[in-house]
Amino acid sequence: MEIKHISKDQLAVQQVFAQEDRVLLRERFGRTPRALVKSFGCAQNVNDGEKLMGMLKEMGCTFTDSVEEADIALYNTCAIRENAEQKVFGIIGQATHQKAGRKEMLIGLCGCMAQQEHIAEKIKKSFPGVDMVFGTHVVHTLPEIIHEVLMPEGKKRRRVFDIPECDGVIAEGLPTVREDSVRAGLPIMYGCNNFCTYCVVPLVRGRERSRRSADILAEAKDLIAKGYKEITLLGTNVNSYGKDLEDDLSFPQLLEAVGNLPGDFWVRFMTSHPRDCTKELIDVIARTPKVCNHIHLPVQSGSDRILKEMNRHYTREQYLSIIDYAKKTIPDVTFTSDIIVGFPGETYEEFGETLSLIQEVGYSSLFTFIFSPRVGTRAAEMDDPVPAAEKSRWFNELLETQKACGMTFYEREEGKTLKVLCEGYGKTKNGILSEDQASEGKSVLMGRTERGMVVDFAGDPSLIGQFVDVTITRAANWALAGKLAKPSAE
Numbered sequence: 001m002e003i004k005h006i007s008k009d010q011l012a013v014q015q016v017f018a019q020e021d022r023v024l025l026r027e028r029f030g031r032t033p034r035a036l037v038k039s040f041g042c043a044q045n046v047n048d049g050e051k052l053m054g055m056l057k058e059m060g061c062t063f064t065d066s067v068e069e070a071d072i073a074l075y076n077t078c079a080i081r082e083n084a085e086q087k088v089f090g091i092i093g094q095a096t097h098q099k100a101g102r103k104e105m106l107i108g109l110c111g112c113m114a115q116q117e118h119i120a121e122k123i124k125k126s127f128p129g130v131d132m133v134f135g136t137h138v139v140h141t142l143p144e145i146i147h148e149v150l151m152p153e154g155k156k157r158r159r160v161f162d163i164p165e166c167d168g169v170i171a172e173g174l175p176t177v178r179e180d181s182v183r184a185g186l187p188i189m190y191g192c193n194n195f196c197t198y199c200v201v202p203l204v205r206g207r208e209r210s211r212r213s214a215d216i217l218a219e220a221k222d223l224i225a226k227g228y229k230e231i232t233l234l235g236t237n238v239n240s241y242g243k244d245l246e247d248d249l250s251f252p253q254l255l256e257a258v259g260n261l262p263g264d265f266w267v268r269f270m271t272s273h274p275r276d277c278t279k280e281l282i283d284v285i286a287r288t289p290k291v292c293n294h295i296h297l298p299v300q301s302g303s304d305r306i307l308k309e310m311n312r313h314y315t316r317e318q319y320l321s322i323i324d325y326a327k328k329t330i331p332d333v334t335f336t337s338d339i340i341v342g343f344p345g346e347t348y349e350e351f352g353e354t355l356s357l358i359q360e361v362g363y364s365s366l367f368t369f370i371f372s373p374r375v376g377t378r379a380a381e382m383d384d385p386v387p388a389a390e391k392s393r394w395f396n397e398l399l400e401t402q403k404a405c406g407m408t409f410y411e412r413e414e415g416k417t418l419k420v421l422c423e424g425y426g427k428t429k430n431g432i433l434s435e436d437q438a439s440e441g442k443s444v445l446m447g448r449t450e451r452g453m454v455v456d457f458a459g460d461p462s463l464i465g466q467f468v469d470v471t472i473t474r475a476a477n478w479a480l481a482g483k484l485a486k487p488s489a490e
């Protein structure tokens with residue numbers, strides 16, 4: 001098998017289907033069809049969801065967040081942990097309940113869950129209301145899939161299950177409806193070749209494949225021209241970028257090229273695997289002002305034995321040495337990480353090594369997970385003697401440790417005036433500003449600092465989508481409160 005590049009001609013065929021679907025959908029629903037696209041999980045999946053919306057728009061759809069209003073409901077799922085999957089089954093149950101009263105409604109399941117055979121089987125048997133299940137490699141054929149559902153051969157209703165096994169595809173030029181007008185995800189590569197023993201991603205997303213840098217740079221320029229203020233370069237392992245391309249850029253070169261494009265914006269990237277996070281990459285972050293001084297570098301565990309069992313290809317010492325280099329090279333750098341608690345066979349002492357590593361690095365925040373066995377992965381077959389209740393205790397200990405570490409980070413920002421990208425409205429319920437609430441008729445706004453910390457402040461909604469200077473007045477361990485430093489900027 002190999003990577004398929006979807007040609008312009010193939011996409012043109014899809015556009016023909018989309019135009020036919022436009023007519024058929026209108027007929028079926030007797031009005032402009034309303035579509036709900038709900039994406040779960042990582043930023044890459046959200047980006048796929050935006051492409052699904054782009055294609056649905058070409059089919060004449062408008063969008064809704066409510067399943068009660070939706071004529072078409074598409075669930076773009078995540079398979080990374082079991083609870084993500086369980087949640088989706090609950091939601092599909094609700095959607096099929098809706099469909100009981102509106103037979104013409106269409107329900108679809110796609111994304112990482114849909115790419116797994118046992119899930120497709122379960123949907124086939126237990127959720128007859130679902131009309132289409134399609135995998136991660138055929139997202140670009142949504143118009144054709146909907147067409148098949150709408151044009152059954154004979155009288156019987158048609159259900160479409162399209163989950164080809166494939167090393168992966170690259171489809172350039174799909175229409176996109178972006179949900180956010182300030183921040184944009186920009187995929188640079190897809191798939192993963194790492195096969196960490198706990199992870200389902202390589203099984204459902206295919207092999208690593210990079211987009212051409214010319215396509216990425218053109219998309220970045222377009223986003224900047226449209227006024228986006230933050231671009232996040234996306235990939236399951238961005239450091240592998242370009243390894244499959246001849247005569248093209250490496251990831252550090254690409255990052256620098258995007259960061260040097262003219263315009264007023266920030267660049268972030270996700271996810272960098274510690275195994276091939278190089279000094280060259282750190283140097284680029286240090287010398288490119290528009291690249292944020294924040295590195296998400298998932299360590300997973302602080303124990304060498306567990307890292308080996310996870311197939312991560314680095315040791316604690318190697319990880320700490322890159323952190324050390326970054327701390328010396330990039331002023332004010334912050335790190336965030338992903339941690340798995342309770343990997344099969346992990347002992348309390350080994351878990352303790354994760355706690356000590358967290359204290360040694362000093363992360364501003366962590367994404368923490370209890371190990372979840374995934375069908376088809378090596379770790380799912382391993383002996384896992386530690387009871388769930390014990391893992392939960394470790395998990396809480398991890399949260400307590402991070403709470404203390406994170407707090408020092410946030411407190412350090414008090415009194416400073418920081419550049420903040422205003423992303424939207426802040427929380428008024430249980431938010432950091434709830435007591436000393438925005439006054440004088442101003443709204444509670446939220447933004448993020450270059451180092452990725454959330455800041456709530458009072459201001460005029462016209463500031464959404466702009467960089468503003470905010471003086472930090474108070475810190476919690478999960479957010480900062482501040483005041484606009486230059487009220488005249490309003």
Ligand code: SAH
Pocket residue numbers: 080081198199200201235236237271272273298300338339340369370371372373374
């Ligand atoms: N490509 C990224 C991670 C993508 S998955 C990387 O290699 O860093 C996001 C996170 O989910 C992982 O970093 C890991 O911490 C967590 N995760 C993945 N599989 C998991 C599993 N089976 N159980 C618990 N957490 C898992």
Ligand code: SF4
Pocket residue numbers: 192193194195196199200201202236237273
């Ligand atoms: Fe999963 Fe590891 Fe690939 Fe990340 S690098 S997606 S954790 S297999």
